[in-house]
Amino acid sequence: xxxxxxxNDNSATLVTAIYDIGRGxxxxxxxxxxxxxxxxxxILKLNTKLIxxxxxxxxxxxxKEYGHLxxxxxxxxxxxxxxxxxxxxxxxxxxxxxxxxxxxxxTMLRNPEGFSVDYIILMNNKLSFLxxxxxxxxxxxxxxxxxxxxxxxxxxxxxxxxxGWTPSRLLALNKTVTFIQLHDTEMYKKYGLSLHKESIDPxxxxxxxxxxxxxxxxxxxxxxxxxxxxxxxxVLDDDQNVFLFCYFETPRLFNLVKGYxxxxxxxxxxxxxxxxxxxDVKYRKRERAGERERERERERERERERERERERERERERERERERERxxxRWKFFRWTNFIRCHSMVLTLVxxxxxxxxxxxxxxxxxxxxxxxx
Numbered sequence: 484x485x486x487x488x489x490x491n492d493n494s495a496t497l498v499t500a501i502y503d504i505g506r507g508x509x510x511x512x513x514x515x516x517x518x519x520x521x522x523x524x525x526i527l528k529l530n531t532k533l534i535x536x537x538x539x540x541x542x543x544x545x546x547k548e549y550g551h552l553x554x555x556x557x558x559x560x561x562x563x564x565x566x567x568x569x570x571x572x573x574x575x576x577x578x579x580x581x582x583x584x585x586x587x588x589x590t591m592l593r594n595p596e597g598f599s600v601d602y603i604i605l606m607n608n609k610l611s612f613l614x615x616x617x618x619x620x621x622x623x624x625x626x627x628x629x630x631x632x633x634x635x636x637x638x639x640x641x642x643x644x645x646x647g648w649t650p651s652r653l654l655a656l657n658k659t660v661t662f663i664q665l666h667d668t669e670m671y672k673k674y675g676l677s678l679h680k681e682s683i684d685p686x687x688x689x690x691x692x693x694x695x696x697x698x699x700x701x702x703x704x705x706x707x708x709x710x711x712x713x714x715x716x717x718v719l720d721d722d723q724n725v726f727l728f729c730y731f732e733t734p735r736l737f738n739l740v741k742g743y744x745x746x747x748x749x750x751x752x753x754x755x756x757x758x759x760x761x762x763d764v765k766y767r768k769r770e771r772a773g774e775r776e777r778e779r780e781r782e783r784e785r786e787r788e789r790e791r792e793r794e795r796e797r798e799r800e801r802e803r804e805r806e807r808e809r810x811x812x813r814w815k816f817f818r819w820t821n822f823i824r825c826h827s828m829v830l831t832l833v834x835x836x837x838x839x840x841x842x843x844x845x846x847x848x849x850x851x852x853x854x855x856x857x
Contacts, residue, residue, distance in 0.1 A: 494624040495650055495693070498616045499526060500536040500608075501545075501632045502564050504601035511593045514633075522633035524549060525642045531649070532556045532622040535632075536612050538563060558621050568611040569604045569710075576600050576719060584717050589680040590784060596679070596721040606721040607710060609689060610703040617696045626654055628693025657695035659738035660702050662687040662726065668739075671727060676718050678727070682781050684774075685723035686730070687739060694738070702736055705729050 501523055507515040520541075526533070527549065533556060535542075542559040564570065577600050579585055586592060595602040609629050617627055628650065635641040653661050664687045674681055693699060709729050713719070730737050 494532070494622070495626040495628055495654060496532045496534060496616060496620075496622050496624045497526070497529070497628050497630050498534045498536075498613050498693075499523070499630050499632045499634075500605070500612050501541050502537065502605055503541070504564070504599065504605055506595075506599075506602075509595075509599070512595050518637075519633050520545065520549075522635065522637045524552060525635055525637070525639060526630060526632065527552050527557065528642065530554055530556070532624060533558070534616045534621065535559050536562050536567075536615075556622070560615070560619075562615075564601070564605075567604065567608045569608040572714065573600055573604060575714060576603050579714065579717050579719050582717055585719065588677075590682040590781070591680060593784065594682075596719070603719060603721065606689065607725065609722055610699070610706050613693070613699050614703045617700060620696075625657075626650070626693065626695050627699050628653075629689075629691065631690040634690050653694065653738075656698075656738055658698055659736060660692055660694040660698050661738040661740060662692045663742040664739040665743065668727065668730060672731070676713070676716055678724050679718055679720035682777070682784070684777075686727045687723070689722040689726060692726075698736060702729065705733055705736070 501520065503516040503519075506519070507513065523545075527545075535557065537545075537559060539561045542561055545559075546553065580598065580600065580603075589597060591597040596606070613627050613629055665684055666686050668686045671678060671683075671686055706725060706729055709732065710725055713725065713728065
């Protein structure tokens with residue numbers, strides 16, 4: 484059902500998804516579903532055209548608990564997680580992440596994309612959600628943008644003064660999909676298909692991107708093709724590195740805007756450039772602090788790997804010691820069997836000699852028999 488019958492070339496729909504994939508039970512990167520919904524409330528407050536994919540129970544909960552934040556431009560599209568497009572790859576994804584090839588030299592095994600099948604499915608399904616939103620186009624808009632449901636991780640300062648958000652600059656683009664660029668793309672080429680095993684920042688994050696519906700649909704088909712090609716090579720990752728491989732194949736489809744993770748508001752000209760500069764300084768400091776923390780985590784992971792290697796070496800030494808013990812036991816057994824065999828042969832020869840000499844054989848006295856004296 485189309486809610487806005489006025490087609491406006493300068494209009495956009497935000498699309499997101501809220502699914503509980505059991506993150507509250509993880510050992511690493513743990514976050515409860517309720518915390519995730521708290522993050523989502525900042526998206527809800529944007530007061531812009533918004534489509535939300537979720538389970539029926541999630542929609543009921545949000546309407547009941549946070550109905551006062553709802554506005555007429557929010558549409559929930561109920562879809563079971565088991566029905567999302569990339570769920571079809573669930574068993575294949577599970578098989579790949581369990582292979583030795585995937586685990587070998589993979590520094591990302593403690594990250595969600597290294598161990599959670601449902602996380603991989605959800606992250607790679609973003610363009611599929613966008614395609615479904617384009618197919619129904621309930622607001623009759625020309626442009627569609629994805630935004631993560633937990634975008635900003637609850638930092639309310641990111642969303643200050645952005646109610647009724649409209650990316651006016653991006654609405655003039657109809658042949659590209661816009662991404663925020665964190666780093667130069669050339670630095671990633673040296674990793675090749677092993678990029679998913681490297682603990683490094685993405686070239687551009689997948690928390691916010693979008694463009695004209697025709698460009699989004701073209702990227703959708705390219706992405707699906709790329710995902711399947713990587714899957715054949717036992718390469719699995721979240722959406723960010725798959726987007727990068729798509730960029731390497733078809734760069735004309737991408738409009739890259741340099742910025743930081745939470746700079747979705749700055750992909751259009753800012754009304755307050757001084758405020759933007761202040762935010763840039765703030766987020767540079769935060770990113771540097773985050774990078775230092777990530778480096779410390781990488782060092783801790785390297786130390787854990789060294790400790791695991793030391794434990795493996797100790798286990799190999801214990802195995803060598805057990806092997807030496809087994810050799811000693813076999814050697815002792817061999818000596819005793821040879822001893823018995825040799826003495827048996829000697830006894831046999833003595834008996835044969837006695838038989839040939841016609842000498843009476845000594846009759847053994849049964850154990851316990853009474854002795855007779857003469």
